[in-house]
Amino acid sequence: MAAPPLTFDERHTSTESSQSPVIAFDGVSIAFEGRTVLDGISFRLSKGETKAIFGVAGSGKSTILKLALGLMKPDAGHIHVLGEDVTQMREEDLFDLRRKIGMVFQESALFDSLTVRENVAFRLLEEGDVTEEEVEKPVRESLSFVELEKTVDMFPSELSGGMRRRVAIARAIITHPEILLYDSPTGGLDPVTSTTIVQLIVKQRDVYKTSSLLVTHRLQDAFIMAANYFDRKTNQMQPLPPGMRGEVPMGFLILRDGKIIFDGDVHELAASRDEYIREYIS
Amino acid sequence: MELTSPQDFAKDKLEAIQDYSLLASRSVANLFRYPRYFADTMQQADLIGVGSLPIVVLTGLSIGAELALNSANTLQRFGSLSLIGQLVSVGMVRELGPIITGLMVAGRNSSGMASELGSMVVTEQIDAMRALGTDPMKKLVTPRVVSTVVMLFFLTIISDLLGLFGGSLISTLLFRVDWRQYWNSAYQILMFQDVLMGLVKPVLFGFIIATVGCYYGVTARGGTQGVGRATTQAVVASSVLILLVDLLATKLLMALFSYR
Numbered sequence: 273m274a275a276p277p278l279t280f281d282e283r284h285t286s287t288e289s290s291q292s293p294v295i296a297f298d299g300v301s302i303a304f305e306g307r308t309v310l311d312g313i314s315f316r317l318s319k320g321e322t323k324a325i326f327g328v329a330g331s332g333k334s335t336i337l338k339l340a341l342g343l344m345k346p347d348a349g350h351i352h353v354l355g356e357d358v359t360q361m362r363e364e365d366l367f368d369l370r371r372k373i374g375m376v377f378q379e380s381a382l383f384d385s386l387t388v389r390e391n392v393a394f395r396l397l398e399e400g401d402v403t404e405e406e407v408e409k410p411v412r413e414s415l416s417f418v419e420l421e422k423t424v425d426m427f428p429s430e431l432s433g434g435m436r437r438r439v440a441i442a443r444a445i446i447t448h449p450e451i452l453l454y455d456s457p458t459g460g461l462d463p464v465t466s467t468t469i470v471q472l473i474v475k476q477r478d479v480y481k482t483s484s485l486l487v488t489h490r491l492q493d494a495f496i497m498a499a500n501y502f503d504r505k506t507n508q509m510q511p512l513p514p515g516m517r518g519e520v521p522m523g524f525l526i527l528r529d530g531k532i533i534f535d536g537d538v539h540e541l542a543a544s545r546d547e548y549i550r551e552y553i554s
Numbered sequence: 555m556e557l558t559s560p561q562d563f564a565k566d567k568l569e570a571i572q573d574y575s576l577l578a579s580r581s582v583a584n585l586f587r588y589p590r591y592f593a594d595t596m597q598q599a600d601l602i603g604v605g606s607l608p609i610v611v612l613t614g615l616s617i618g619a620e621l622a623l624n625s626a627n628t629l630q631r632f633g634s635l636s637l638i639g640q641l642v643s644v645g646m647v648r649e650l651g652p653i654i655t656g657l658m659v660a661g662r663n664s665s666g667m668a669s670e671l672g673s674m675v676v677t678e679q680i681d682a683m684r685a686l687g688t689d690p691m692k693k694l695v696t697p698r699v700v701s702t703v704v705m706l707f708f709l710t711i712i713s714d715l716l717g718l719f720g721g722s723l724i725s726t727l728l729f730r731v732d733w734r735q736y737w738n739s740a741y742q743i744l745m746f747q748d749v750l751m752g753l754v755k756p757v758l759f760g761f762i763i764a765t766v767g768c769y770y771g772v773t774a775r776g777g778t779q780g781v782g783r784a785t786t787q788a789v790v791a792s793s794v795l796i797l798l799v800d801l802l803a804t805k806l807l808m809a810l811f812s813y814r
Contacts, residue, residue, distance in 0.1 A: 341685050364689070371687035381682035383674075398589075398688045443686075 293352070294319050294451055294483045295340055300349035301530075302335060309335055311530030312349065317451075320521050322477045322484040324494035326552070327527030333487040334378065337453045340485065341375060342366040354450060371399065374444030375453040380436040382428040382443070388415070389424045392443045399447075414442040418472055434465030441472055445480075452476060452484040458493050470496050471509045477521065478502040491553060498522040498538040526552065573773065577695065578765040584689075584696040595697040602663050602698075603705030609658050610709045611716055617654050618717030621645050622724040630729070636739065638731055642721035643740035647752040651714035653800050656759035659706055660792040664767035667698055668788035671771025672781035680772065690772070699764040706760035707753065714752065747811040755803055759796050766792040 293316035302310045309332040317323050325333045338344045339351055342358040351358050356369055382391050390397075392414050393407040415421045418438035428436055437457055444452060454473060458466040470493050476482050478501050488494060496509075501520055503510040512519060524541045526534040526549060534541065534549055541553065558566070622642050629635045671694060674680050683690050718740055725731040767788045774784035 338681070343681055343684055367684075367687045367689055370685055373685070375682070375685040377678050377682055377685075379678060381678035383679055383682070384677070394688075395686045398686065398693075 292319065292355075293317055294354055295485065296352040297336070297339075298350045298352075300339060300346045300351060302332070302339065302344065302346045308530050310339075310346070310527075313527075313530070313532050314349075315525060315532055315535050317483055317485060317523075318521070319483055320477075320481045321523055322473070322486060322497065322521060323523040323525055324486045324488055324497070325525045325527065326488065326491065326494075329489075331527045332530065333527060334455050337375065337455050337485060337487060340451075340453060341370060341373060371395070371447065372449055373451045373453065374447070374449040376437065376440045376444050376455060376457050378455040378459060380428070380433075380440040382436055382439060384428050386427075387424070388420070388426050388428070388431070388439050391428065391439060392446055394443065395447050410446055414446040415439075417445065417475070418442045419468075432465075434461050434468070437461065437465075437469055438472065441469070441476075445476060445482075448480060448482075450483065452482050454484060454486045454488075456487055456489065458488060458490055466490070466493065467496070471502070473497065474500055474509050475502045479504060494522070494524060495538070498524075570773075574765070574769045577691070577769050577772070578761070580691050581695045581699045581765060581768070584692045585700070587692070589692065591693055591697050594693060595701050598697050599701035599705050601666075602659070602701050603709060606659050606662055606705070606709060607712070609662060610655055610713050613654050613658050614651065614713035614716035615720040617650055617713075618642055618646055618720030619724045620720075621650065621717070622721035623728070626725065626729050635725075635729060635731060636735060638721070638725050638729070639736040639739035640743040642718060642725075643743055644748060646714050646717035646721070647744060648748050649752075649800075649804070651717055652710050652752055652755035652759060653796065655706065655710045655713040656756065656763065656796045656800075657793055659702070659709065660759075660763045660796060661789055663702065664763045664770075664788045664792040665785045667764065667767030668770040668774070669781055669785045671768055672774030672784045675772060675774050676777055676781060695764075695768045695772075698768055699761060702764035703757055703760035706756040706763070710752065710756040747807070751804070751807045751811075754807065755800060758799050758803060762795045762799060763792050766795060 295317035296315075298314050299312045300310055300314070301308065301312050309330075313336075315323075325336060327333050335344065339346055340353055340358070342353075342361060342363075346359060349359070353369060354372060358366065358369065361369070382388075383394065386394070389408075389411055392411045393404070396402055396407045396410060397404075411424070412421060415424060418441050420435060420438050420442065423431060423435060423439065428439070431439065441457070457469050457473065461469065473484070473486065474497055477484060477497070486494070486497075498520060500509045500511055502508075523537055524534060525532060528548060533546065534544060536544075541549070544550065544553075622638055625641050626635060626638055629638055629641070671680070674683075674694075680690050680694075683693065718737075722733065722736045722740075725736050726733045770784040770788035770791070774780045776783070
C-alpha cells in the first residue's frame with residue numbers, strides 16, 4: 273500500500289506552521305441592500321490547510337472569497353491575508369498581494385477573447401518582461417497538471433464546462449500561489465468531471481501544500497478530500513489507510529444566517545450533535 | 555416599476571457623476587503610471603481608428619456634398635457661388651467635421667466599449683482580472699481613452715478633407731464652379747483659429763466617447779439585459795455630452811480668439 277501523504281515529521285512541521293494563519297477573519301460583517309449576509313464572522317486558515325465552506329445558497333460563501341481577495345470591502349471587521357490587513361489597503365496596493373493568491377471563479381471567468389494559452393499565461397505576461405516563448409514551458413506544465421495540454425490553442429467557448437474549470441485551475445496555479453480560493457469548482461458538473469477536479473484540488477493540497485479555501489455545495493466532495501490523499505507514485509488520488517482517516521490538513525466551516533455554526537475537522541463534524549449540522553451532513 | 559424618492563434619485567445621480575469623474579481622472583493619471591499597455595493601445599487604435607474609417611469616409615463625403623448642395627442655391631441667388639468653397643471649408647473644419655465624426659464614432663465605439671466591458675463585468679472577467687493582479691483601469695480603460703482621442707483626431711482630419719472633396723465634386727459637376735477656384739477659396743479662408751478649433755474638439759469628443767463607454771461598461775449590472783441597457787445609455791449619454799461640449803467649446807474658443 274502506498275504511504276500516507278504526510279510523515280510524522282511533516283505533520284509536526286505542519287502543526288508548527290499552522291500557528292500563523294495565512295487568512296484570518298476577525299468580526300467580519302457585510303450587508304447587501306440592508307440584508308446582513310455575514311454577521312461578525314471570525315475564522316482562521318492555517319498554512320497548508322484546505323478549508324471547505326458550506327452553507328445554503330445566498331449564505332455568503334462566495335462573498336468570503338471575494339472579501340479575502342479584497343474584491344469587496346466589509347462593513348465591519350478585519351481580514352488579514354498573509355499578514356496584511358486587506359480591509360485597510362488601497363486597490364493599487366492590493367494588486368501585489370493578489371499576485372500571491374490564485375482564484376478559481378464559479379463560472380471559470382476565463383477571458384473569452386483570449387486562447388487557453390493566453391488565459392493561462394495571463395499572469396506571467398502581466399507580471400514582467402517575458403516573451404511568449406518564455407511562458408510556453410510553464411503554460412504547458414500548468415495545463416499538463418490539469419491534463420489539458422491539447423487545448424492550448426482553443427478558445428474558452430470551444431471547451432466544455434468541466435474543461436473550462438480545469439483551465440481556470442491551471443490559470444490560478446501557474447505562479448504557484450501561496451493561497452488558492454476555489455468558488456464552487458464542481459458546481460453543475462457531472463460526477464466524473466467533479467471527481468477529476470476534486471483530485472486536482474487534493475493534488476494541489478498534498479503535492480504543493482497550498483493553503484486553500486473551497487466553497488462548495490457538495491458535501492461529498494469535501495468528504496472525499498478528507499478521506500483521500502494524493503499519491504505521487506501512482507499520480508492518483510488514493511484512500512487514506514484505516515486509522516489515518518481525516519489525517520490530512522482539511523477543515524470544514526458551515527455558515528447559517530450570517531454566522532459560523534461549525535469550524536473544525538471531519539472528526540468533529542461527524543461527532544457534532546447540532547441538529548442543523550446533522551441534517552446538513554445526512 | 556419601483557418608485558424612488560427624490561433624495562435617493564439625486565443621491566444616485568451624484569454618485570454616478572462622482573464615479574464617472576473618478577474613472578475619467580484615473581484614466582488620465584494612469585498615463586503616468588506603470589505598467590503601460592502599448593500593445594493593447596495599438597489594438598484598440600486599430601479597432602477604433604481603422605474600423606471606423608469606412609463610416610467616417612462615407613459621412614464626411616456626404617456631409618460635404620450636402621452642405622455644398624444646400625448652400626449653392628442660396629449663394630446663387632446672391633450671385634456669390636464662388637464663395638461655396640469658403641462656406642464648405644469653414645463649415646466642415648470648424649463644426650461639421652468634428653461633430654459628425656464624433657457622433658459617428660460615439661455610435662460605433664461608445665456602444666462597443668460599453669457592451670464589451672459590460673459583458674466582462676457580468677461574466678466576472680473584470681473580477682478575475684483584478685484577482686490576477688491586473689488593474690482593469692490600466693489594462694482596459696486607459697488604452698481605449700488614449701486610442702480614441704488619438705484616432706478621432708486623425709479621423710476628423712480625414713472627414714474634413716473628404717467633406718471638402720465632396721463639396722468640390724458637387725460644386726464643379728453640378729454648379730460649374732472652377733475646381734481650382736473652389737480649392738483656392740477653401741484654403742484661403744481658413745485661419746489658424748479655425749483649424750485649432752476643429753482640432754481641439756475631436757480631442758474632447760474622443761475623451762468623452764471612451765470614458766462614457768467605459769463607465770457604462772464597468773458599471774453594468776443585471777446580466778445580458780443590463781449590458782444592453784448600458785450600451786444604449788452609453789450612446790445616448792456620449793452623444794448628448796458631445797453636443798453640449800461642442801456648444802461650450804465653440805463659445806469658449808470664439809471668445810478666446812476674439813472671433814471675427
